[in-house]
Amino acid sequence: MYEKIKETARFLKDIGIDKPEFGIVLGTGLGGIVKMIEIEKSIPYHDIPNFPVSTVTGHSGTLIYGELSGKKVVAMQGRFHYYEGWEMSEVTFPIRVMHMLGITKLMVSNACGGVNPDFKVGDIMIINDHINMMPEHPLRGENDERFGPRFVDMHEPYNRKMISLMKATAFDLKIEVKEGIYLALQGPTFETPAEYRMVKLMGADAVGMSTVPEVIVAKHMGMDCFGLSVITDLGIEGKIEEVSHEAVQVAAKSSEMTISRLVEAFIAKL
Ligand code: HPA
Numbered sequence: 001m002y003e004k005i006k007e008t009a010r011f012l013k014d015i016g017i018d019k020p021e022f023g024i025v026l027g028t029g030l031g032g033i034v035k036m037i038e039i040e041k042s043i044p045y046h047d048i049p050n051f052p053v054s055t056v057t058g059h060s061g062t063l064i065y066g067e068l069s070g071k072k073v074v075a076m077q078g079r080f081h082y083y084e085g086w087e088m089s090e091v092t093f094p095i096r097v098m099h100m101l102g103i104t105k106l107m108v109s110n111a112c113g114g115v116n117p118d119f120k121v122g123d124i125m126i127i128n129d130h131i132n133m134m135p136e137h138p139l140r141g142e143n144d145e146r147f148g149p150r151f152v153d154m155h156e157p158y159n160r161k162m163i164s165l166m167k168a169t170a171f172d173l174k175i176e177v178k179e180g181i182y183l184a185l186q187g188p189t190f191e192t193p194a195e196y197r198m199v200k201l202m203g204a205d206a207v208g209m210s211t212v213p214e215v216i217v218a219k220h221m222g223m224d225c226f227g228l229s230v231i232t233d234l235g236i237e238g239k240i241e242e243v244s245h246e247a248v249q250v251a252a253k254s255s256e257m258t259i260s261r262l263v264e265a266f267i268a269k270l
Pocket of ligand 1: 111112113114189190191207208209232233234235243248
């Protein structure tokens with residue numbers, strides 16, 4: 001795996017991806033942040049050696065390199081989900097590559113269901129912690145010390161300084177943001193009412209099908225992580241309605257401009 005990652009990073013360096021500082025994983029319907037990037041390179045995943053190629057509609061599958069608010073960034077337009085059938089090593093492969101390119105800060109975004117009764121559809125939530133309920137751990141198996149230690153410290157999964165900076169940014173821009181715990185389930189089914197209740201009882205504020213494997217692998221390599229969720233539907237007693245992938249995309253899209261403004265100002269201050 002190490003050699004494959006090295007080969008992919010070498011390829012990207014050779015085509016001109018030079019000293020990026022910040023990695024971004026764009027979740028469902030949040031691809032709009034790309035419009036804020038002065039793009040220097042846009043590489044379809046299928047042209048990148050060893051890269052998995054994503055299949056879900058709404059995830060286009062392009063690696064973007066460019067400048068966002070004066071910082072060199074690499075953004076994944078389209079991520080790999082465990083429910084698609086990828087191995088955890090494939091889901092997290094691009095994060096390993098980002099690290100090998102020299103990236104030390106990662107921002108992840110996603111669409112998710114809110115179970116906190118204070119939440120409404122369209123809310124933006126800063127992820128301040130997570131609960132990993134995926135059926136497989138991305139660090140299971142032999143540990144490669146070149147990436148990081150066997151037992152990974154998780155006392156600060158989401159970087160506190162970046163959380164404070166985003167809160168200050170939101171305050172300055174007069175944008176309301178929520179904060180909470182993200183719980184990851186494998187999907188691809190959305191939750192039953194009983195499962196939403198379980199998620200809430202477990203102490204989470206939101207539930208989704210991604211993000212946590214990427215953050216765990218980033219923490220393995222000592223990266224600082226920051227995450228934003230858009231609440232696209234509610235798993236709250238009395239407010240549970242039919243959900244579909246399309247409805248999730250529409251709801252995420254409606255918050256896209258707001259998120260883009262937040263991220264642009266946030267990165268400028270980093
Ligand atoms: N549950 C899980 N994943 C999701 C949801 C949800 O309610 N909404 C968007 N992604």
